[in-house]
Amino acid sequence: MSRSLFLKLLSGIIVFGAWEIAGRIPVSYAFPTFFESMAALGVMTIDGSLLEAYVDTLRPLVIGLLISAFIGIALGLWVGLTRWFDWLVSPIFIVMQAAPLAALIPLLVMVYGIGLTSKVFVVCIMAMPVIVLNTAGAVRNTPTNLKEMGYSFLGNERDIILKIVVPAASPIIFSGLRLGTSAGFIGAILSELKITPTGIGDIITYSRSIADYPSMYAAIFSIMVLAVLFLNLLERIERYLFAGNVRGYATD
Amino acid sequence: MRGDAGADATVPAAAVSARNVSKNYGEVEALRDLSLDFPRGQLTSLLGPSGCGKTTLLKIIAGLLEPTAGEVEVNGRPVTGPGPDRSFVFQDFALLPWASVLRNVAFGLELRGVAMSEREAIAEKYIRNVGLAGFEKSYPHELSGGMRQRVGLARALAVDSEVLLMDEPFSAVDEQTRRKFQEDLLGLVAGENKTFLFVTHSIEEAVYVSDQVAILLPRPSRVSEVIRPRGLRTKNVDDIRRDPEYLDIVDRIWASLRSYVE
């Protein structure tokens, strides 16, 4: 534990050190040093503008992620368990995963306007496909021996799904959730840059337009930190729910 | 050679019988017209080279697979699916990796809707019986192969079914553990009033633990011979392997199987 903490600190120092040096050279006049950016971050935190921005940014992000998680897992289960539904639905998500999102945004704006709905959609389009496809794949690959075990001990269809298929699929479902969350963050920022500048997207756009690069990088830095915290939270939930799953398998 | 099964008047009535069972997997003919009785309260092993259809037969009896032709009866009733009268011990253990030993052992009862406190009490009893007391909270990945199979055995015992179907239960454990298991199994057969169907590909193991050994020949397989050791069950477990009858039967089975081994 302390060793991994040490490694994390070390890699942090290396990355931020490199950033500081690159800022001092400078690589580009638009690239601030690490300390300038942190100072800007401090200012925005204290004057409350960062918090205000996050209220705006997190709303479509959290709504979109919750929708993607619940509907995505449910759809994924259904796709994984039913052949005809797989045939019907999987191609949609495969296309969605490959689609260039930026090209779809004008279309979304035309239909849903420039408000919250469009942004939630962008988050969902980014986050949902990987959640659906991962869940479906994991469900399809449930070890047959565990299912047979369930049937031989008189489990009904519902028991098999809830007590065997879902927990067995949980590591891959969670990895889908992690990938979906990262993609959702990208979607949330993208929608603020492409639809209407609000929240963190607004700070990025505005500070760039007035050449306040430290603030711009501070905003980018803060959203990355937040994404990492989100992913850590997910990992904790997984560990809590499926303790034995995290360290290996009974049949290895 | 199979005459001695029928001639023995002391053979109990069959708890399980397979009648003219055939099973094809597409082109592959795994079982052809196989008939066999499994006497109540005794241990019958199915012995044969791998790939000869032992697992297939056991799964048909368990109700996990449908035979292509023929039928299986348990206590005179035809098998149409899994039932409370049979429980299965799997070759690869089939434990839930995310569940503790306690939950794994209680899982059969959980699926039957037995209340939490009741099923955990029962599970704890069987965990002690198989010698895993103290490991209730461990996860399968923390246990050795032998201990995992004890969990699988406790799970099957906990539902208290009349028939135990064991598919090469000891093949994935080391030799010492295996010998200990074989002795324990003899104790189990003597102590519990259950019918055991035991799949193995080891001649020695089959002769050591069985009241009746059914020899299956390679695909499409049917029973070529049924051997009932007469005097071994009354012997001390330590003396069985030195008993002339034991050695004799092992030789005899090897003689009839060797022609199928390249």
Ligand SMILES: Nc1ncnc2c1ncn2[C@@H]1O[C@H](COP(=O)(O)OP(=O)(O)O)[C@@H](O)[C@H]1O
């Ligand atoms: N699901 C299946 N599909 C096709 N062939 C199978 C399947 N299961 C088993 N077989 C074939 O049937 C034969 C018997 O298999 P099995 O019952 O597992 O043998 P054993 O348990 O004696 O080793 C083997 O040749 C195997 O390849």
Ligand SMILES: [Mg+2]
């Ligand atoms: Mg087998």
